[in-house]
Amino acid sequence: MKALDESVDVLVVGSGGGVAGAYTAAREGLSVALIEATDRFGGTTAYSGGGGMWFPCNPVLVRAGSDDTIEAALAYFRAVVGDRTPAALQETYVRGGAALIEYLEADERFAFKILPWPDYYGTVDGARADGMRHIVSRAIPDDRLGRFQGLVRGPLDHERLGAPTPDLLTGGRALVGRFLAAMAGESNVAAHLSTRLVELLVDDGRVIGAVVEHQGERQVIRARRGVLLAAGGFEQNAAMRAEYGVPGATSDTMGSPANVGLAHRAAIAVGAATDLMDQAWWSPGLIHPDGRAAFALGITGGMFVDRAGRRFVNESAAYDRSGREILRAMAEGRVGTPFWLVYDSRAGEQPPVLATNVSYAPTDEYRSAGLWREAATLVELAEVIEVPEDGLAKTVRRFNDLVARGVDEDFGRGGEPFDLAFTGGAAPMTAIDTPPYRAAAFGVSDLGTKGGLRTDAHARVLDVSGDPIPGLYAAGNTMAAVSGEAYPGGGNPIGASLLFSHLAALHMAGG
Structure with missing residues (x-):
């Protein structure tokens, strides 16, 4: 050169x-x-x-x-x-x-x-x-x-x-x-x-x-x-x-x-x-064992919960839109770092996130870092992710009811084409009812300012x-x-x- x-x-x-x-x-x-x-x-x-x-x-x-x-x-x-x-x-x-x-x-x-x-x-x-x-x-x-x-x-x-x-x-x-x-x-x-x-x-x-x-x-x-x-x-x-x-x-x-x-x-x-x-190009970020939250999309199940154990966003929305909602909730003090994706064991231990941008590390590494947690009951899961027991249980009941109805009346999940992009048109919500119950740690990532x-x-x-x-x-x-x-x-x-x-x-x- x-x-x-x-x-x-x-x-x-x-x-x-x-x-x-x-x-x-x-x-x-x-x-x-x-x-x-x-x-x-x-x-x-x-x-x-x-x-x-x-x-x-x-x-x-x-x-x-x-x-x-x-x-x-x-x-x-x-x-x-x-x-x-x-x-x-x-x-x-x-x-x-x-x-x-x-x-x-x-x-x-x-x-x-x-x-x-x-x-x-x-x-x-x-x-x-x-x-x-x-x-x-x-x-x-x-x-x-x-x-x-x-x-x-x-x-x-x-x-x-x-x-x-x-x-x-x-x-x-x-x-x-x-x-x-x-x-x-x-x-x-x-x-x-x-x-x-x-x-x-x-x-x-x-x-x-x-x-x-x-x-x-x-x-x-x-x-x-x-x-x-x-x-x-x-x-x-x-x-x-x-x-x-x-x-x-x-x-x-x-x-x-x-x-x-x-x-x-x-x-x-x-x-x-x-x-x-x-401003930046925002997204939810799955936290990996190196401690870094990396851009993640294609969330096909589970639900994000805030400090009170409640849902607060359409988890399957376009990533910048959901990222901005997460940041707003953080600014209001409702969401901490990390926050949690709560899901169950119907598809195994890995969270229902199809596109992580950085590939998954071995499962044991997430467990050892405290990033993936599990419990036999929702009451126990609430304890290990430090949210109120009654709040999480109530949220899961409401979530499962919405899944049964086929319409997310709370946050509109599945109501836009992008929500369905990773599920072949199927609803990106599945009931949380198969123990052990699980949670994966998330933060906020960006694609640049x-x-x-x-x-x-x-x-x-x-x-x-x-x-x-x-x-x-x-x-x-x-x-x-x-x-x-x-x-x-x-x-x-x-x-x-x-x-x-x-x-x-x-x-x-x-x-």
């Missing part, structure tokens, strides 16, 4: 969604330097099991016969997000995904497929219950990545559990891998690992490059057309989380280890405006007066999320990251 102290047209900081900006700039004839703070490419995107993109009416869906319309998708997105983010930004995202996929499919090195994934607010007008707004990259063998072979981050089981790295890249790793494969033979793309952003360089109000640090030495990369900041969020920075009021702990995030807000800090230092800095730099529809970073800062662009979790305080559908974070990285590069190419 090329040495630093260089001058290029475009500098891209971050190699998750930022790879779309690097690829686009190179394809448009610009020279590119791509820097990544860690020793692997891909950022948080590479951790995604699906690597999905929420891009309504894109060519992959159209070829499959989707009857969706951009107008319906835009009405849905606006209804969910509201006026928390600029309407022009929302429209750019909803309309822009199809054009991006068309652009990529013109290059034979990209290939996509449909992975049906229901929208997360299924009762809102315009929502798609059939999941036909969501696509993923097709898998790619690692040996097709040329000079980038063996350099894609993840998967999580490899990094956290020591599992072997698969030779076939899937999910988010495949998405990043295809961009890298497409750039591997391009002489106008320099890529630098273990290279972190220190500060932005400004001349007469324009960002002209950056000071970076590589192997302990500070060096300069000048950028004639601009700098794209796509370096993820600041979820791994405990001090920044505290400063901006982001709940949760760095140990429980699913973000890439170098996501400590360096790009945020550098941009703020040159006058950038920020928004949504107290979503607060960042305010941008316009070209991904240009805005200053505190609302004017673009010449030469500075942002995308991904370094950009204040286009979805505001909501999470409209699976593939929204990655989709927006790719699109605004792409649009930034196109704007630089046109300049």
